[in-house]
Amino acid sequence: MTASNHPHLLIVESVAAGSRELDALIADLAGRPGFDLYRTRQRLIGRGPNLISEGSAELLRPAADILVRRGWRCWLLPVEAPRLVPTRLRSLQLDKTGLTLFTAEKQLPVQSDSRLVAVLGDLSGTVIDKALKHLMAQKVYNGVDRARPISDDALRQAILLARPVLDLYLLDEDDEPCNALRLLPGRFDPRGLGETMSPSAARNLQVVLEQVGRIVEPRILSLDFGLAVLPGCQVEKATEGVHWERLNLNSFSRFGWLICRMQAYGSHRPVDAAESSRSRPTPPPMQPPAVVTLLEEIREESAPQPPPPEPRGGLPQPPACPRSQGLSRPQWWSIGSGLLGLGVFLLLGNPGPLRPVAGHAIRTGLLPAVLAGICLWWGFHFLRLKRRVENTPTSKTRSLALGLVEVHGRARRKYALVSPMSQQPCVYYRLRRFRRDRNNRWKLSSSSDSGHVPFYLEDDTGRVLVDPARASVRPRSRQEGFSGQQILMLERSSPVDRNQKWVEEIIAEGRWLYVLGHATENRTPRTSLRERLVEALRELKADPAAMRQYDQNGDGQICEQEWSAARKQVEEKLLRQSLKQHNTAAGTRDRVVIVHPKQRSLPFIIAETASEAHLTRSYGLYSLPFFVMALFAVAWALVMLVKYFGLN
Amino acid sequence: MAIWIPLGIMLFVLLVVVIYATTIYNGLVNLKNNIEKSWSNIDVLLKQRFDELPKLIKVCEGYMQHEQKTLEAVIKARSIVQNAQGEQDSLQAQNLLTDTLRSLFMVVERYPDLKADSAFLGLSQRISELEDMIADRREYYNDSVTIYNIRIEQFPDVFVARLCNFTDRPLWRIDAAHRQDVTVTFQHT
Numbered sequence: 001m002t003a004s005n006h007p008h009l010l011i012v013e014s015v016a017a018g019s020r021e022l023d024a025l026i027a028d029l030a031g032r033p034g035f036d037l038y039r040t041r042q043r044l045i046g047r048g049p050n051l052i053s054e055g056s057a058e059l060l061r062p063a064a065d066i067l068v069r070r071g072w073r074c075w076l077l078p079v080e081a082p083r084l085v086p087t088r089l090r091s092l093q094l095d096k097t098g099l100t101l102f103t104a105e106k107q108l109p110v111q112s113d114s115r116l117v118a119v120l121g122d123l124s125g126t127v128i129d130k131a132l133k134h135l136m137a138q139k140v141y142n143g144v145d146r147a148r149p150i151s152d153d154a155l156r157q158a159i160l161l162a163r164p165v166l167d168l169y170l171l172d173e174d175d176e177p178c179n180a181l182r183l184l185p186g187r188f189d190p191r192g193l194g195e196t197m198s199p200s201a202a203r204n205l206q207v208v209l210e211q212v213g214r215i216v217e218p219r220i221l222s223l224d225f226g227l228a229v230l231p232g233c234q235v236e237k238a239t240e241g242v243h244w245e246r247l248n249l250n251s252f253s254r255f256g257w258l259i260c261r262m263q264a265y266g267s268h269r270p271v272d273a274a275e276s277s278r279s280r281p282t283p284p285p286m287q288p289p290a291v292v293t294l295l296e297e298i299r300e301e302s303a304p305q306p307p308p309p310e311p312r313g314g315l316p317q318p319p320a321c322p323r324s325q326g327l328s329r330p331q332w333w334s335i336g337s338g339l340l341g342l343g344v345f346l347l348l349g350n351p352g353p354l355r356p357v358a359g360h361a362i363r364t365g366l367l368p369a370v371l372a373g374i375c376l377w378w379g380f381h382f383l384r385l386k387r388r389v390e391n392t393p394t395s396k397t398r399s400l401a402l403g404l405v406e407v408h409g410r411a412r413r414k415y416a417l418v419s420p421m422s423q424q425p426c427v428y429y430r431l432r433r434f435r436r437d438r439n440n441r442w443k444l445s446s447s448s449d450s451g452h453v454p455f456y457l458e459d460d461t462g463r464v465l466v467d468p469a470r471a472s473v474r475p476r477s478r479q480e481g482f483s484g485q486q487i488l489m490l491e492r493s494s495p496v497d498r499n500q501k502w503v504e505e506i507i508a509e510g511r512w513l514y515v516l517g518h519a520t521e522n523r524t525p526r527t528s529l530r531e532r533l534v535e536a537l538r539e540l541k542a543d544p545a546a547m548r549q550y551d552q553n554g555d556g557q558i559c560e561q562e563w564s565a566a567r568k569q570v571e572e573k574l575l576r577q578s579l580k581q582h583n584t585a586a587g588t589r590d591r592v593v594i595v596h597p598k599q600r601s602l603p604f605i606i607a608e609t610a611s612e613a614h615l616t617r618s619y620g621l622y623s624l625p626f627f628v629m630a631l632f633a634v635a636w637a638l639v640m641l642v643k644y645f646g647l648n
Numbered sequence: 649m650a651i652w653i654p655l656g657i658m659l660f661v662l663l664v665v666v667i668y669a670t671t672i673y674n675g676l677v678n679l680k681n682n683i684e685k686s687w688s689n690i691d692v693l694l695k696q697r698f699d700e701l702p703k704l705i706k707v708c709e710g711y712m713q714h715e716q717k718t719l720e721a722v723i724k725a726r727s728i729v730q731n732a733q734g735e736q737d738s739l740q741a742q743n744l745l746t747d748t749l750r751s752l753f754m755v756v757e758r759y760p761d762l763k764a765d766s767a768f769l770g771l772s773q774r775i776s777e778l779e780d781m782i783a784d785r786r787e788y789y790n791d792s793v794t795i796y797n798i799r800i801e802q803f804p805d806v807f808v809a810r811l812c813n814f815t816d817r818p819l820w821r822i823d824a825a826h827r828q829d830v831t832v833t834f835q836h837t
Contacts, residue, residue: 372660383671384671387675390795391675391799392682393682393686393788393791393792393795395784396784396787396788398777398781399693399780399781399782399785399788401689401692401788403685461780461784575767576766576770627664630660630664631657631660634660635653635657637656638653639653641656642652642653
């Protein structure tokens with residue numbers, strides 16, 4: 001097999017988030033053999049070096065050239081098995097000249113002229129979860145395009161707190177690895193660290209890493225094990241009964257070897273650039289201080305940047321849930337229904353003194369009549385709702401009049417609200433927890449929602465604030481799971497309890513909403529023009545220097561005409577100011593908010609639906625069974641009544 | 649039993665019908681009032697536009713020394729609105745005011761200094777917003793009227809509507825002149 005036919009890996013340094021440059025690059029790579037666009041995009045966004053394609057060097061080189069021309073760093077490496085497996089460190093000795101590392105067979109000095117690559121990783125896989133969670137939170141709070149990856153410092157700390165392992169690869173003059181050492185916390189004698197030694201095994205590992213960095217700057221310090229997508233470098237989750245530690249150590253060895261290979265081969269350069277560099281006079285051999293090492297480049301990239309502009313999607317934290325004052329309407333309904341149920345149970349099911357009362361209520365037809373009345377009330381309730389929805393014309397958010405309004409639009413978050421279980425950005429969530437009772441039935445144990453968090457409803461003319469407190473909310477997205485089980489399965493710290501379950505209903509951001517509620521003025525403290533004028537004139541009077549400007553005849557007094565002119569000028573100034581403020585603040589001010597109507601008979605509906613007809617149809621369907629039940633209950637009541645009074 | 653039970657059921661059905669008819673009646677009353685309310689909501693905006701005009705004229709006066717005719721036309725239209733009696737007169741006066749305002753904004757194109765004035769910008773934006781809102785509320789008004797007109801002709805609402813003398817309401821139609829195509833001519837020199 002010739003060198004060009006030998007299988008190669010095309011590895012690219014990924015970026016944190018998508019961009020126009022990325023889209024342009026993907027468009028350039030489109031249609032090239034071995035490039036799946038979806039996978040390419042997925043691999044180009046992330047952290048650390050990622051494999052984007054495999055194949056012969058001949059096949060991959062044009063793509064690598066495109067990547068480099070577009071400003072991406074990439075490596076074209078031949079596929080090969082690791083030729084060096086790190087040996088476990090037994091002890092070490094730190095002195096003024098450097099650090100000496102001892103294995104079972106040999107000792108290796110680390111001095112200022114040493115060349116080395118350091119790879120720090122976590123064997124348990126928890127760091128992957130942490131990085132994913134961080135990224136997800138970034139996407140939720142800052143938007144997909146502005147997500148920032150976990151920082152090096154945070155990642156290093158997370159690794160050291162998890163199950164850390166450190167591999168040190170010593171390189172020869174050609175940057176080829178010649179020796180490798182593996183440092184496992186608690187598995188080497190730290191006494192050689194002297195005063196810097198710590199009782200904590202992880203801390204000792206950190207000290208070694210710091211001392212190595214002090215003596216010699218590693219060519220690469222890689223923290224991306226598990227985060228970078230490279231062949232044979234997957235991380236097994238730490239689970240019982242599986243040799244995950246051994247498997248992950250093997251993966252870690254392959255990862256370290258690939259990182260060393262990337263250092264040895266250097267990042268890819270297009271052929272014309274390589275040829276032109278060959279045609280130039282050979283530069284003098286670079287001394288280590290002059291070498292622009294990968295580490296320096298990484299450090300430049302990660303150097304403190306000026307604070308980024310306020311993220312476009314940066315939303316404030318949701319307001320804290322206020323303490324409930326008294327009972328809400330649904331709670332009253334629950335109590336009322338509970339009492340009614342209890343009453344029926346006592347009347348029918350109890351053999352005590354209430355049983356004759358129940359029998360009498362049924363025999364006289366009273367109980368069926370009450371049941372008919374309740375069914376009739378509910379039937380008409382849904383019918384009225386149906387007609388109310390049908391009879392209310394849809395308003396535009398731009399021109400909402402105060403009072404009962406109906407609006408359609410997309411749900412947009414005002415606050416960075418995220419659903420508690422599925423971790424989705426949403427405008428509303430309702431979470432109910434159930435516990436299995438003795439009869440193996442689910443019983444509601446707790447319920448919470450985000451009714452205290454307002455959101456926006458956006459249509460083609462603008463947006464309006466909606467305060468969902470006490471609204472009848474009809475979300476369509478529903479997830480459920482057992483306690484200790486989350487949708488994303490990022491954590492398995494607590495065992496799954498199959499006797500408890502949760503049900504989460506959400507209205508995700510961007511969904512079509514129907515809102516029927518009461519539009520009212522959003523009362524923000526705002527002074528009128530007249531009040532401001534009075535205040536400004538008062539200030540003017542208190543300032544003699546300013547008053548002198550209006551003393552046109554110079555007599556030291558402000559006459560009526562002069563005061564009138566001053567007043568006119570101040571008024572004009574305020575008018576201009578208010579117009580300017582109106583121009584700048586018009587878009588951001590929430591003039592109107594849709595809330596629960598003060599009149600109890602009026603509805604407040606928030607339904608996740610694109611069609612009003614869907615809503616009215618469902619209300620019509622709800623009313624029908626109540627009318628049928630009412631009819632049967634009336635028939636039953638009549639039969640009992642006729643029998644009781646002997647009218648037959 | 650043979651008599652009492654059907655009789656009772658008939659009474660129940662009658663009760664349901666009466667409640668249903670009441671619901672329909674209340675719904676129609678609600679719709680009728682909704683039309684009145686939507687009309688009043690338009691009036692609120694027209695009044696706001698009316699109140700903004702003196703400020704606009706005041707700002708324009710300083711720059712438009714040679715456009716007194718246009719400004720006077722706006723002032724005149726405003727006073728016609730003020731003195732209009734009855735719904736039809738008021739509607740015509742408002743349409744006239746809209747036309748004169750449109751002419752004013754067209755003339756403003758000749759005065760770059762005025763266009764750059766922050767007060768004028770604020771006022772013109774405000775009036776433009778009001779115009780948009782008026783258009784939306786006209787649409788809302790017409791929706792209210794349409795729903796009402798359909799309801800009073802639909803079964804079973806038609807019985808209640810006829811019994812209680814609910815009559816149909818006219819839609820707010822725009823002037824025929826505004827529906828004509830705009831003629832654009834280019835002067836070639």
